Amino acid sequence: MSFDSLSRSDNTTDSSKRSRCNSTSSNPWNNGQSSSHGSQKGKQKKARQKTLGVAWGANSRSSFQRSPFSDFGSYMDVKNRKLHNQFAAEAAGSSHGGSHTLKPIFHGVSIFVDGFTVPSSQDLRGYMLKYGGRFENYFSRRHVTHIICSNLPDSKVKNLRSFSGGLPVVKPQWIIDSIAANKLLSWVPYELNQVCDNQPKLSLFFALKNASATENASSYPVCIVDDVAETSLVCGKDEKYIEVSETIEQRSMSNERFEDDGRDGKMNNASVHCYAAPIESCRAEPTFMEAEQGTLFQEEVQDSPDEPCTSGSNHLLTKSNTGEVPRSLFRRKAPKGHSTLGDPNFVENYFRFSRLHFIGTWRQRYQKRYPNTPVEFKSTSAKNTASDDPHMTCIIHIDMDCFFVAVVIRDLPKLQDKPVAICHSDNPKGTAEISSANYPAREYGVEAGMFVKDAKALCPRLTILQYNFKAYEEVADQFYDILHKHCKKVQAVSCDEAFLDVTDSIEYDPQKFAKEIRKEIYETTRCTASVGIAGNMLMARLATRKAKPNGQCYISYEMVNNYLHDLPIKSLPGIGYVLEDKLKQCNISTCGQLQMIPKESLQKEFGLKTGEMLWNFSRGIDDRVVGSIRESKSIGAEVNWGVRFKDLKDSKQFLSNLCKEVSMRLQGNGVRGRKFTLKIKKRRKDAEEPAKYMGCGDCENLSHTMTVPAATNDVDVLHRIIMQIFGSFHIDAKEIRGVGLQVSKLENADASKQDGRNILKAWLSSASINWRAGDINSHYSEKTHRGILDLHCDLFLIIL
DNA sequence: ATCCTCCCCTAC
DNA sequence: TAAGGTAGGGGAGGAT
Ligand SMILES: Nc1ccn([C@H]2C[C@H](O)[C@@H](COP(=O)(O)OP(=O)(O)OP(=O)(O)O)O2)c(=O)n1
Ligand SMILES: [Mg+2]
Ligand SMILES: [Mg+2]
Numbered sequence: 001m002s003f004d005s006l007s008r009s010d011n012t013t014d015s016s017k018r019s020r021c022n023s024t025s026s027n028p029w030n031n032g033q034s035s036s037h038g039s040q041k042g043k044q045k046k047a048r049q050k051t052l053g054v055a056w057g058a059n060s061r062s063s064f065q066r067s068p069f070s071d072f073g074s075y076m077d078v079k080n081r082k083l084h085n086q087f088a089a090e091a092a093g094s095s096h097g098g099s100h101t102l103k104p105i106f107h108g109v110s111i112f113v114d115g116f117t118v119p120s121s122q123d124l125r126g127y128m129l130k131y132g133g134r135f136e137n138y139f140s141r142r143h144v145t146h147i148i149c150s151n152l153p154d155s156k157v158k159n160l161r162s163f164s165g166g167l168p169v170v171k172p173q174w175i176i177d178s179i180a181a182n183k184l185l186s187w188v189p190y191e192l193n194q195v196c197d198n199q200p201k202l203s204l205f206f207a208l209k210n211a212s213a214t215e216n217a218s219s220y221p222v223c224i225v226d227d228v229a230e231t232s233l234v235c236g237k238d239e240k241y242i243e244v245s246e247t248i249e250q251r252s253m254s255n256e257r258f259e260d261d262g263r264d265g266k267m268n269n270a271s272v273h274c275y276a277a278p279i280e281s282c283r284a285e286p287t288f289m290e291a292e293q294g295t296l297f298q299e300e301v302q303d304s305p306d307e308p309c310t311s312g313s314n315h316l317l318t319k320s321n322t323g324e325v326p327r328s329l330f331r332r333k334a335p336k337g338h339s340t341l342g343d344p345n346f347v348e349n350y351f352r353f354s355r356l357h358f359i360g361t362w363r364q365r366y367q368k369r370y371p372n373t374p375v376e377f378k379s380t381s382a383k384n385t386a387s388d389d390p391h392m393t394c395i396i397h398i399d400m401d402c403f404f405v406a407v408v409i410r411d412l413p414k415l416q417d418k419p420v421a422i423c424h425s426d427n428p429k430g431t432a433e434i435s436s437a438n439y440p441a442r443e444y445g446v447e448a449g450m451f452v453k454d455a456k457a458l459c460p461r462l463t464i465l466q467y468n469f470k471a472y473e474e475v476a477d478q479f480y481d482i483l484h485k486h487c488k489k490v491q492a493v494s495c496d497e498a499f500l501d502v503t504d505s506i507e508y509d510p511q512k513f514a515k516e517i518r519k520e521i522y523e524t525t526r527c528t529a530s531v532g533i534a535g536n537m538l539m540a541r542l543a544t545r546k547a548k549p550n551g552q553c554y555i556s557y558e559m560v561n562n563y564l565h566d567l568p569i570k571s572l573p574g575i576g577y578v579l580e581d582k583l584k585q586c587n588i589s590t591c592g593q594l595q596m597i598p599k600e601s602l603q604k605e606f607g608l609k610t611g612e613m614l615w616n617f618s619r620g621i622d623d624r625v626v627g628s629i630r631e632s633k634s635i636g637a638e639v640n641w642g643v644r645f646k647d648l649k650d651s652k653q654f655l656s657n658l659c660k661e662v663s664m665r666l667q668g669n670g671v672r673g674r675k676f677t678l679k680i681k682k683r684r685k686d687a688e689e690p691a692k693y694m695g696c697g698d699c700e701n702l703s704h705t706m707t708v709p710a711a712t713n714d715v716d717v718l719h720r721i722i723m724q725i726f727g728s729f730h731i732d733a734k735e736i737r738g739v740g741l742q743v744s745k746l747e748n749a750d751a752s753k754q755d756g757r758n759i760l761k762a763w764l765s766s767a768s769i770n771w772r773a774g775d776i777n778s779h780y781s782e783k784t785h786r787g788i789l790d791l792h793c794d795l796f797l798i799i800l
Numbered sequence: 801a802t803c804c805t806c807c808c809c810t811a812c
Numbered sequence: 813t814a815a816g817g818t819a820g821g822g823g824a825g826g827a828t
Contacts, residue, residue: 338814346815353815359812360818424814432814448812449816494812574821576810607823610809634819641816677806693813703806738816 104132105184111175112136112144118720119172124148127175146170146187338694339644340654347657350639353424355404355435358469362476362495364669367629369477370484370492393503394510395626396487397532397540398517400479400496401549404436406527407471419462421446421455426464428456431692435467439549451692475525482520486513491626496529499537501626514552535560538622541573560620565592572617579606579614594618631746635669637661638740640681642694645733655726658741659719666713666743670750673743674711676718678725679703681738696737704728711747718743 106128113121113135125135136144147169174190340346351357400406404422409415419441425432430452437446437455444459455462476495483490489501502510514531521529531552532543539555542563547553555563569591570580582605588594595618603611616622637658645651666672681699690697704725712718722741 350815351817354817355815356812356817357815358817362812363819427813430813433816497812574810578809609822613821632819636818638817639815642814690816692816695814695816701807705805707804740817742819 106133636742640738672711679740
């Protein structure tokens with residue numbers, strides 16, 4: 001993501017020098033790469049991508065490496081250090097001729113280490129030699145007796161099996177355990193295909209942590225079961241409800257709006273507390289503080305960060321935890337700049353204030369409020385009876401109007417008709433971003449994403465208000481409570497936006513239905529919502545745009561073409577700045593023009609799926625079905641603001657914090673992952689100072705991935721893996737402007753606890769030879785096996 | 801053909 | 813000063 005190229009205003013961007021946009025001034029996007037927007041886009045595009053592809057192809061080879069020497073000296077937790085010291089002492093002892101005290105337990109054993117192992121290949125070598133075994137640097141069936149391996153990418157596992165020719169592939173714990181027992185243990189329980197559950201027991205993470213305990217790498221937050229905040233539906237009975245109908249685009253589209261007049265401007269007190277969301281077990285997702293509500297920016301907000309509830313690992317426990325060190329104090333102590341350099345708690349603090357983090361993580365919180373949404377209706381489309389006929393389908397899209405502003409402005413009637421925006425800063429020269437602008441402000445051209453200085457330039461009288469994440473959360477909860485109350489098929493899009501499939505209640509007039517829902521939302525939240533109604537999700541969404549603000553709009557089947565003909569292509573969901581620009585260069589700017597292009601041409605130019613999407617959407621065709629949110633495929637965290645490191649140590653420290661964050665999110669969601677991606681934003685050579693204060697500026701986006709065969713959500717393992725990947729970047733820490741960490745190939749943690757062995761066994765046997773398939777379970781009862789595995793878990797933790 | 805990695809693009 | 817996150821879809825190109 002190259003944020004700087006996103007700037008819609010006309011002031012210079014970080015990359016404006018490198019890439020000049022030859023198209024209209026409205027689209028300065030250049031995707032942060034070299035000038036790809038030249039007039040001969042076709043060839044140039046291909047050339048560019050090819051170049052990048054080759055470059056990355058080369059780099060990507062490092063995504064899995066032979067286990068390097070463990071050079072992570074800086075990362076060593078207490079237990080780790082203890083073990084290392086222990087071995088170091090032994091080694092010292094042996095070199096002084098005490099070797100006779102060590103039993104040659106590995107006599108006759110010759111290992112070959114394949115891939116990234118814990119402990120490292122070098123350490124294993126040391127252990128083997130010390131205890132009478134052999135260590136082979138190269139695989140040879142004649143010499144090697146055991147292959148040692150803890151993590152291998154999928155493809156490698158298959159490979160390994162084919163060339164191992166029946167040699168045991170064993171986890172390194174076998175060696176550690178044997179040393180601990182001072183005798184050669186059977187390797188059978190340590191076979192790679194049995195050791196699926198090499199994670200620390202979940203219970204380890206639930207050990208109660210004192211709220212005042214200082215944070216350290218080996219203590220984990222507790223998941224407190226908090227009482228659920230009731231989302232009381234407060235109805236403002238005195239609110240008036242007026243509806244005005246108007247005709248849009250001929251008869252079959254109607255647009256209705258509400259208007260509300262006087263409301264008592266009851267000020268919420270600006271008390272600071274955690275927003276409480278339903279919590280069932282472990283919530284790792286961040287919480288948000290309530291910013292000074294109802295105050296203009298000028299009044300100091302600096303003290304609010306004292307409030308205790310944060311996303312950090314040390315705050316999950318309690319809502320009354322009074323942070324020992326008031327954050328505001330902290331901040332005044334580090335006035336040097338708001339970067340990773342000044343603040344050891346940067347990640348945590350940053351996320352607390354990030355609006356994008358709030359909307360980005362909202363979905364996870366929603367999923368906890370509405371778990372397992374009616375399981376069925378995802379696939380009902382197949383057996384739908386009435387809704388088989390696309391003409392009959394009726395979709396409602398509903399979206400709150402200028403959500404962030406509307407919520408905060410509820411209690412400020414005087415500002416109702418004045419231009420207002422939500423932003424962290426009111427500095428007329430500042431580069432803080434506008435989060436949301438109300439409709440009066442939009443008249444001046446103020447938009448979300450704009451720098452506040454540009455907004456102020458467009459509208460000097462613009463009033464800036466602070467975020468109130470807690471209130472956003474509450475209103476979103478009320479919003480969805482209402483939707484779910486009235487409709488079974490709800491698909492959440494974001495905290496202020498959803499699709500409803502009302503096909504099955506078609507006997508009920510959708511317009512009336514929408515009106516009632518909007519009314520209830522308004523009476524409950526004192527915020528307005530707009531609704532679009534149409535035969536599919538695409539058209540419903542487009543209808544909502546038409547309906548805003550505070551209105552509703554129905555686009556009948558017959559009206560679709562009429563409506564689309566002159567619609568700018570940018571209005572289609574899925575067409576952003578890049579696609580708009582590319583199409584513009586083909587002289588296509590409306591859906592009508594887009595319809596002229598044959599599907600094959602579009603697919604050739606933009607790819608199979610994208611081409612088809614363009615073709616379909618330009619005609620108002622959309623096959624998607626309203627469905628519940630599926631369980632997420634990936635979980636990650638990234639920070640691309642304020643990231644400045646002076647040396648490698650800084651960057652590793654930061655990375656470590658990010659690992660904690662991601663590990664917590666995985667655990668909070670009850671999943672483990674097998675695929676780990678580290679993303680780094682590297683300042684581009686010759687890049688200027690970022691246009692945005694503390695921004696990442698013009699960067700190269702780098703990413704490397706490692707896939708391992710056993711899923712994990714443990715912070716230590718994650719850290720180890722991430723450090724491994726980080727090493728493969730060979731990057732100067734001073735050049736880093738952003739860091740992101742993503743985990744995918746997720747598995748349910750509970751399931752893998754109970755059935756993981758079977759799952760992995762199935763996976764392995766499906767992918768490989770069945771050697772020894774017979775004895776896997778015959779030797780060990782379920783309980784014994786469990787015990788052994790648990791032992792492994794503990795050892796694994798310690799070894800790390 | 802199908803998978804995988806490394807991106808880019810999009811939406812909120 | 814300021815808090816440019818998150819997740820899914822998908823394309824290019826290489827490996828198998
Ligand atoms: N670039 C953006 C886009 C959105 N948001 C936040 C603030 C918005 O209030 C909220 C909902 O996004 P919408 O696109 O629904 O925008 P609004 O609700 O503000 O306005 P509209 O009336 O157009 O829906 O997400 C943000 O912080 N930054
Ligand atoms: Mg909205
Ligand atoms: Mg929205």
